[in-house]
Amino acid sequence: MEQKTIKKIGVLTSGGDAPGMNAAIRAVVRTALYHDVSVIGIRKGYNGLINGEIKEMYSKDVSNVMNLGGTILHTARCPEMMTEEGQNKAAAIYKILGLDALVVIGGDGSYRGMAELAKRGVNCIGIPATIDLDMNNTEYTIGFDTAVNTGMDALNKLRDTSSSHERCSVVEVMGRDAGYIAIWCGMVGGAEDVMFPEEKGEVDSAKVIQQILENRSIGKRHNLIVVAEGVGGTQKLAKEIQEITGIQTRATILGHLQRGGSPTAVDRMHASMMGYHAVKAILAGDQNKVVAYNRGRYEILDLEKALKMEKTLDREVYEVIKILAI
Numbered sequence: 001m002e003q004k005t006i007k008k009i010g011v012l013t014s015g016g017d018a019p020g021m022n023a024a025i026r027a028v029v030r031t032a033l034y035h036d037v038s039v040i041g042i043r044k045g046y047n048g049l050i051n052g053e054i055k056e057m058y059s060k061d062v063s064n065v066m067n068l069g070g071t072i073l074h075t076a077r078c079p080e081m082m083t084e085e086g087q088n089k090a091a092a093i094y095k096i097l098g099l100d101a102l103v104v105i106g107g108d109g110s111y112r113g114m115a116e117l118a119k120r121g122v123n124c125i126g127i128p129a130t131i132d133l134d135m136n137n138t139e140y141t142i143g144f145d146t147a148v149n150t151g152m153d154a155l156n157k158l159r160d161t162s163s164s165h166e167r168c169s170v171v172e173v174m175g176r177d178a179g180y181i182a183i184w185c186g187m188v189g190g191a192e193d194v195m196f197p198e199e200k201g202e203v204d205s206a207k208v209i210q211q212i213l214e215n216r217s218i219g220k221r222h223n224l225i226v227v228a229e230g231v232g233g234t235q236k237l238a239k240e241i242q243e244i245t246g247i248q249t250r251a252t253i254l255g256h257l258q259r260g261g262s263p264t265a266v267d268r269m270h271a272s273m274m275g276y277h278a279v280k281a282i283l284a285g286d287q288n289k290v291v292a293y294n295r296g297r298y299e300i301l302d303l304e305k306a307l308k309m310e311k312t313l314d315r316e317v318y319e320v321i322k323i324l325a326i
């Protein structure tokens, strides 16, 4: 079959913003322009596609963005894209714009949106970007490293004050459905315990309180507990710890702080390489693929297969956190 010449592609960012998205946009735009392919930037994720909020992008549009958090294309959660009507509209606009491919930079939900578009004749290429790291087909997602470094920095600061007052500090990090940020922050911040959504029935405040008391009995003068957003009840847990143990306890919810900030070198590197590989895949004639990073290499996987892959949170890290916390 004769390969179609690629002349014009679209790019959008979708779901929660993630530090490094701008570096990925830059790489997509500049790799495409280098190969004489024009690029249409679509604003506010799938919303912008449905409403035709677009702008042609030139090299200068991605100058000085590598170091910026957030996304210069803006992003959104788009309820309309969850409906057939919205999906049909998005696919129709893609065709009206005369795009040969659409690069979607986003998380697992954004990939599910891509699968709907693929069914309607849109050639989608995904770049994994979410601070949550909860994508089954790739060992890395853009934004995770920056978010964990932000969490670590906060834990360092909270350690200063909680050790000075000999208090317990309960810190809530992001992750509604996934505990990767919590587990990593727990390890690199030296927490005594971590509560994460994948524990399901096992999330147990009595166990955490028991651990705090044991650690105090062996001479620890302060405590640091990390809770993932998906577990919730952080304020309540802090109150319970204080009431039962008599130890002054403070709760801190880091919230959206973890989504912002200048991307780390790790995020800039992955974003640049993934953006480059996405465009190279389009030029090679690939249809409905995603870029992934596994076993130290960048890969191009089938979108359908990628969505069916499974990944489980590595509990070994959690076990090590517990061993190192004594």
Ligand SMILES: Nc1ncnc2c1ncn2[C@@H]1O[C@H](COP(=O)(O)OP(=O)(O)OP(=O)(O)O)[C@@H](O)[C@H]1O
Pocket: 014, 015, 016, 017, 046, 076, 077, 078, 079, 080, 081, 082, 083, 106, 107, 108, 109, 110, 111, 112, 113, 114, 116, 129, 130, 131, 132
């Ligand atoms: N099943 C689906 N069908 C069609 N579109 C979807 C589907 N799931 C999600 N989307 C679209 O993708 C958008 C982004 O998804 P979501 O809000 O889950 O964020 P994400 O891409 O997983 O990123 P993050 O988790 O980092 O915020 C949704 O707002 C919606 O427009």
Ligand SMILES: O=P(O)(O)OC[C@H]1O[C@](O)(CO)[C@@H](O)[C@@H]1O
Pocket: 015, 016, 017, 077, 130, 131, 132, 174, 175, 176, 177, 229, 259
């Ligand atoms: O910004 P929103 O829409 O409140 O979403 C928050 C969610 O987004 C994430 O930050 C991922 O982007 C999750 O960790 C969090 O649960």
Ligand SMILES: [Mg+2]
Pocket: 015, 107, 108, 109, 130, 132, 134
């Ligand atoms: Mg997600």
